[in-house]
Amino acid sequence: MKTGIVVFPGTWSDRDVAWVIQDVLGHPVEYLWHKDTNLKGCDFVVLPGGFSFGDYLRPGAIARLSPIIESIVEFADKGGIVLGICNGFQILLECGLLPGALLPNASLEYRCQDVFLLVEQDRTAFTCQCKRGQVLRIPISHGEGNYYADPDTFNQLERSKRIVFRYCTSEGEVKPEANPNGSLSNIAGIINEAGNVLGMMPHPERCGEEILGSTDGLYIFRSVLETLKANGK
Amino acid sequence: MVSDKDLKEVALTRAEYQKIHELLGREPTKLELGIFGVLWSEHCSYKSSKPLLRVLPTESNKVVIGIGENAGVIDLGTGYCIVFKIESHNHPSAVEPYQGAATGVGGILRDVMSMGARPIAILDSLRFGPTSHARSQYLFDQVVAGVGGYGNPFGCPTVGGEIYFEDCYKENPLVNVTCVGIAKTDRIIRGKAYGQDNPVLLVGASTGRDGLHGASFASVELDQEQQARRPAVQIADPFMEKCLLEALSEVIDLHYNDIIGVQDLGAAGLTSSCAEMAHRGGSGIEIEVTKVPQRDVGMTPYEIMLSESQERMLLVVRRGSESQICEHFNKWGLHCSEIGKVTDDGYLTIKEYGRLVTRLRLDDLLDSVPIRSYEAAPKTEVVAHDIELAKIEDVEEASDALLTLLRSDDLRSKRYVFRRYDHQVGINTVIKPGGDAAVLRIKETGQGIAVTTDGNGRYCFLDPYVGAQIAVCEAFRNIVATGSVPIGVTDCLNFGNPENPKVYAQMQLVIAGIAEALRWFQVPVVSGNVSLYNDTGDRPIFPTPVIGAVGLLDDVTKAIGIGFIEEDSYVFMCGETRNELGGSAYLKYIHGLIAGRPPSVDLIEERAAHKFILDLASRGLLLSCHDISDGGLLVALAECCITSGLGVWCPEVHAYPGLRKDALYFGESQGRFIFTCRPRSVPTVQSVANSYHVNITLLGMVRGDRMVIGDDVNLSIKEIAKAYDPTLNV
Numbered sequence: 001m002k003t004g005i006v007v008f009p010g011t012w013s014d015r016d017v018a019w020v021i022q023d024v025l026g027h028p029v030e031y032l033w034h035k036d037t038n039l040k041g042c043d044f045v046v047l048p049g050g051f052s053f054g055d056y057l058r059p060g061a062i063a064r065l066s067p068i069i070e071s072i073v074e075f076a077d078k079g080g081i082v083l084g085i086c087n088g089f090q091i092l093l094e095c096g097l098l099p100g101a102l103l104p105n106a107s108l109e110y111r112c113q114d115v116f117l118l119v120e121q122d123r124t125a126f127t128c129q130c131k132r133g134q135v136l137r138i139p140i141s142h143g144e145g146n147y148y149a150d151p152d153t154f155n156q157l158e159r160s161k162r163i164v165f166r167y168c169t170s171e172g173e174v175k176p177e178a179n180p181n182g183s184l185s186n187i188a189g190i191i192n193e194a195g196n197v198l199g200m201m202p203h204p205e206r207c208g209e210e211i212l213g214s215t216d217g218l219y220i221f222r223s224v225l226e227t228l229k230a231n232g233k
Numbered sequence: 234m235v236s237d238k239d240l241k242e243v244a245l246t247r248a249e250y251q252k253i254h255e256l257l258g259r260e261p262t263k264l265e266l267g268i269f270g271v272l273w274s275e276h277c278s279y280k281s282s283k284p285l286l287r288v289l290p291t292e293s294n295k296v297v298i299g300i301g302e303n304a305g306v307i308d309l310g311t312g313y314c315i316v317f318k319i320e321s322h323n324h325p326s327a328v329e330p331y332q333g334a335a336t337g338v339g340g341i342l343r344d345v346m347s348m349g350a351r352p353i354a355i356l357d358s359l360r361f362g363p364t365s366h367a368r369s370q371y372l373f374d375q376v377v378a379g380v381g382g383y384g385n386p387f388g389c390p391t392v393g394g395e396i397y398f399e400d401c402y403k404e405n406p407l408v409n410v411t412c413v414g415i416a417k418t419d420r421i422i423r424g425k426a427y428g429q430d431n432p433v434l435l436v437g438a439s440t441g442r443d444g445l446h447g448a449s450f451a452s453v454e455l456d457q458e459q460q461a462r463r464p465a466v467q468i469a470d471p472f473m474e475k476c477l478l479e480a481l482s483e484v485i486d487l488h489y490n491d492i493i494g495v496q497d498l499g500a501a502g503l504t505s506s507c508a509e510m511a512h513r514g515g516s517g518i519e520i521e522v523t524k525v526p527q528r529d530v531g532m533t534p535y536e537i538m539l540s541e542s543q544e545r546m547l548l549v550v551r552r553g554s555e556s557q558i559c560e561h562f563n564k565w566g567l568h569c570s571e572i573g574k575v576t577d578d579g580y581l582t583i584k585e586y587g588r589l590v591t592r593l594r595l596d597d598l599l600d601s602v603p604i605r606s607y608e609a610a611p612k613t614e615v616v617a618h619d620i621e622l623a624k625i626e627d628v629e630e631a632s633d634a635l636l637t638l639l640r641s642d643d644l645r646s647k648r649y650v651f652r653r654y655d656h657q658v659g660i661n662t663v664i665k666p667g668g669d670a671a672v673l674r675i676k677e678t679g680q681g682i683a684v685t686t687d688g689n690g691r692y693c694f695l696d697p698y699v700g701a702q703i704a705v706c707e708a709f710r711n712i713v714a715t716g717s718v719p720i721g722v723t724d725c726l727n728f729g730n731p732e733n734p735k736v737y738a739q740m741q742l743v744i745a746g747i748a749e750a751l752r753w754f755q756v757p758v759v760s761g762n763v764s765l766y767n768d769t770g771d772r773p774i775f776p777t778p779v780i781g782a783v784g785l786l787d788d789v790t791k792a793i794g795i796g797f798i799e800e801d802s803y804v805f806m807c808g809e810t811r812n813e814l815g816g817s818a819y820l821k822y823i824h825g826l827i828a829g830r831p832p833s834v835d836l837i838e839e840r841a842a843h844k845f846i847l848d849l850a851s852r853g854l855l856l857s858c859h860d861i862s863d864g865g866l867l868v869a870l871a872e873c874c875i876t877s878g879l880g881v882w883c884p885e886v887h888a889y890p891g892l893r894k895d896a897l898y899f900g901e902s903q904g905r906f907i908f909t910c911r912p913r914s915v916p917t918v919q920s921v922a923n924s925y926h927v928n929i930t931l932l933g934m935v936r937g938d939r940m941v942i943g944d945d946v947n948l949s950i951k952e953i954a955k956a957y958d959p960t961l962n963v
Contacts, residue, residue: 009476009565012388016660019676049658051386054472110381112655141655143385206657211674211790 001233004042008034008063013049020208034066043233044081044224047088059144060090069095081125082197086142089199098199100149106182112141115180117188118168121161124191125227126198129219135172136216138202145201147183165189243270256597264535265591271501273602275765281605281731282763288748293757303344303424305759307721311678314418316350319411319725319781321764325466326408330372334379334408335469339543341412343497346478349422349485350414354673355384357394357410358686358779362403364642372406381653386471391654392662392671394686398642404769409725411781413684420485425494426549426575427514433573436562437477438544441528443467445539473544476565483561491554498545504538506547508581512595517576521584524572534590609741610734617695620829628895631945634823638864639956641822646958663792669711669860674789681789683717685782690775692831695816697739697776701746702834708782710860713843716793716850717784724761724780729773731765739776753836795859796877797935802856804932808842808905812896818863819899832902839904845925846906858908865899869907874940875954882941883933
């Protein structure tokens with residue numbers, strides 16, 4: 001199974017994601033240049049973090065116009081697994097694969113720190129190695145991670161169990177003080193209806209090794225790799 | 234005859250003008266005067282500091298490239314090198330703090346990139362007026378936003394630095410930024426131009442009218458008129474620079490042998506990069522200004538040559554490879570234009586539409602600046618008197634004093650600052666900001682790099698020579714506390730107007746102090762920066778040398794942090810505590826005094842303590858280690874507790890007769906560390922200490938969740954953590 005990592009001008013988590021998948025977990029990766037349209041036979045596509053096109057205009061707004069996006073939408077429509085991390089999440093919202101928007105942090109400041117995530121759904125391709133109610137410690141690094149959706153969309157997300165991660169305390173309580181950016185209902189990550197596209201603000205690739213203080217990020221990558229394996233990839 | 238006003242605009246003196254006249258044998262044109270102005274500015278030529286800097290040691294067997302290039306290079310012995318440099322952006326930040334700080338970060342990143350390295354760490358060393366002063370608070374907030382506003386989108390982690398607040402920086406804040414990069418040893422690039430007819434490529438952003446006279450601007454005092462010179466500050470585009478990095482990386486990977494030299498365009502723009510590259514390469518250079526991609530219409534050769542538009546670099550490549558090389562820059566959406574060629578005549582030649590505009594000898598531009606020397610005040614005028622300790626009441630409530638210090642602007646946790654910086658991108662940050670030095674792993678080799686910046690302006694104000702030695706000692710203590718060996722230094726020397734005899738004396742003493750300390754440790758300076766004219770009106774800033782130090786750890790998994798690790802481990806202090814309170818944070822915050830002599834430095838003792846700690850680290854006996862500096866013993870112990878959440882129990886801290894309690898608890902005597910080890914290691918630790926003639930004192934044990942110091946302090950970690958970091962959710 002092969003992981004494709006999309007590179008836009010201004011992307012900077014591409015190498016970090018590649019390191020975790022290739023060097024830590026031992027699976028092949030392929031960089032996908034934003035101007036290409038060929039996904040090179042990848043079974044899993046990651047839209048990594050960064051500031052694609054400098055985040056000018058609005059994060060993700062220019063990236064979604066890149067040729068590769070059309071191929072990714074097609075791939076996702078056919079059930080391909082797509083993970084958007086941070087800027088990747090912003091791009092998934094801009095290109096309509098996920099609903100809602102990410103606003104500037106309520107503090108109006110950039111935030112780079114560890115946060116705790118409550119795993120609310122464990123029957124997804126991205127969390128099947130976790131248990132519902134499990135708490136993961138994963139860093140965030142963003143200036144615009146304040147998730148917003150209109151009440152109808154939010155209710156729909158809630159009803160269809162598509163809120164996968166919420167910011168919580170170390171004990172797993174979802175409280176306002178555990179919310180680093182003002183996100184609606186502490187939302188940190190959501191999934192599409194079909195369950196194959198996940199967007200999340202925290203950076204799982206930053207906590208894949210003991211030496212970096214946590215390996216909780218591996219749960220997410222391992223979940224995807226196991227899902228692919230189960231699907232015969 | 235040129236007017237005084239014209240000379241002021243290019244920051245040249247009448248005598249310098251006459252020298253130019255003499256070299257040319259005629260009146261310089263306006264363009265020529267502008268070119269001489271920037272290249273002979275303090276910023277580019279170091280005309281005031283050069284003779285003083287000669288005393289700094291610059292060699293070691295690990296130095297690959299030292300002073301004089303875009304950044305220093307030190308060999309890690311594993312096929313990789315680290316490349317690093319510090320630079321100031323004080324004046325631009327005083328005028329336009331966000332852009333000033335952001336372009337400061339951009340400039341130093343390019344310096345490191347131009348050597349062929351990939352930046353892996355940024356450190357920012359900042360000084361402001363007190364936060365109670367509204368403009369200082371504004372400058373502080375905007376500078377922090379600017380540092381993050383560049384480093385975050387660029388994708389290089391900001392992993393360290395320091396921030397201090399004193400009245401003297403109210404209108405002249407200091408913004409010193411260090412960048413550390415990594416490169417393959419056989420892929421290092423120099424800033425040289427040679428090989429007749431080789432093309433000169435300008436890559437990156439287009440050239441606009443921004444930043445004219447930035448170098449000259451940095452070389453005079455700030456006054457009301459200067460404050461109005463916002464156009465001298467450039468606008469940052471970190472996205473463009475990120476693309477520049479990726480394009481340049483591709484070129485280095487695929488066309489290394491076609492690269493002759495690379496240099497970033499910083500102060501004095503095209504003028505200095507062209508002249509310096511050709512001069513280093515012993516060649517000449519010819520530029521056709523109309524080939525320069527321009528952002529604005531009707532730009533004159535003067536504006537094109539002196540523009541300081543950001544995110545540009547100059548490449549000299551082998552003739553024939555230029556189109557292939559340009560493809561990489563174009564792929565990343567960047568300009569790549571052949572704007573001239575290398576010649577062999579030793580001249581900087583500027584043409585417009587093929588017509589000669591000027592031709593200047595490189596030796597005249599770069600080697601003929603008249604060195605300035607100034608009168609220095611006698612040493613006694615720049616060294617403070619010692620305080621009479623007898624007149625200062627000893628501390629009664631140590632707990633209260635500790636909490637006051639932990640809450641103070643200077644000592645409180647800087648988490649509220651570094652959480653605004655991405656300090657993890659690149660997934661190399663093994664020891665995060667907030668400890669002694671940050672430690673980054675080198676993925677390719679398993680080694681670790683410890684990085685820190687340190688400099689105590691208060692000490693240097695009170696005694697420039699000793700204060701400068703302390704800056705070196707403290708930087709190295711921070712490196713050593715992580716288990717790393719210091720291997721190189723970059724220094725940023727911030728002073729007032731050198732024409733002031735006291736300031737000149739401070740410069741002499743600070744540089745001599747740094748040199749003396751470095752010689753003892755046998756660590757070289759490989760790059761640096763001098764920033765003068767940091768005063769407002771007739772008040773100079775405290776002399777503020779900032780030492781950026783880099784250390785090497787053979788095995789990054791052995792990196793040591795400051796936080797306690799294990800219950801029931803023993804807590805030791807190594808080094809001597811003396812009745813030293815001069816210049817301390819305790820005097821400043823508890824008694825409202827900036828007075829006395831800074832703590833004494835004994836370089837033999839200091840070095841022995843470092844060797845002792847490194848020996849323990851290499852034997853695997855250290856569980857945690859923290860250097861004792863600002864705020865003294867109790868503040869250091871509090872930091873060990875807060876970082877780990879583990880308490881410390883010290884039934885009684887032994888003091889020799891006559892040692893004041895405040896000096897014991899809050900004095901800043903040098904050469905000291907707090908470290909912890911397992912009880913069974915104690916005999917070995919003691920014998921290692923004996924072998925280095927280092928005194929160690931058992932303070933107590935790691936225990937519970939309170940900080941207990943005899944009968945004087947009994948506080949919960951929650952309490953001290955809340956004081957130290959009010960933004961913490963405890």
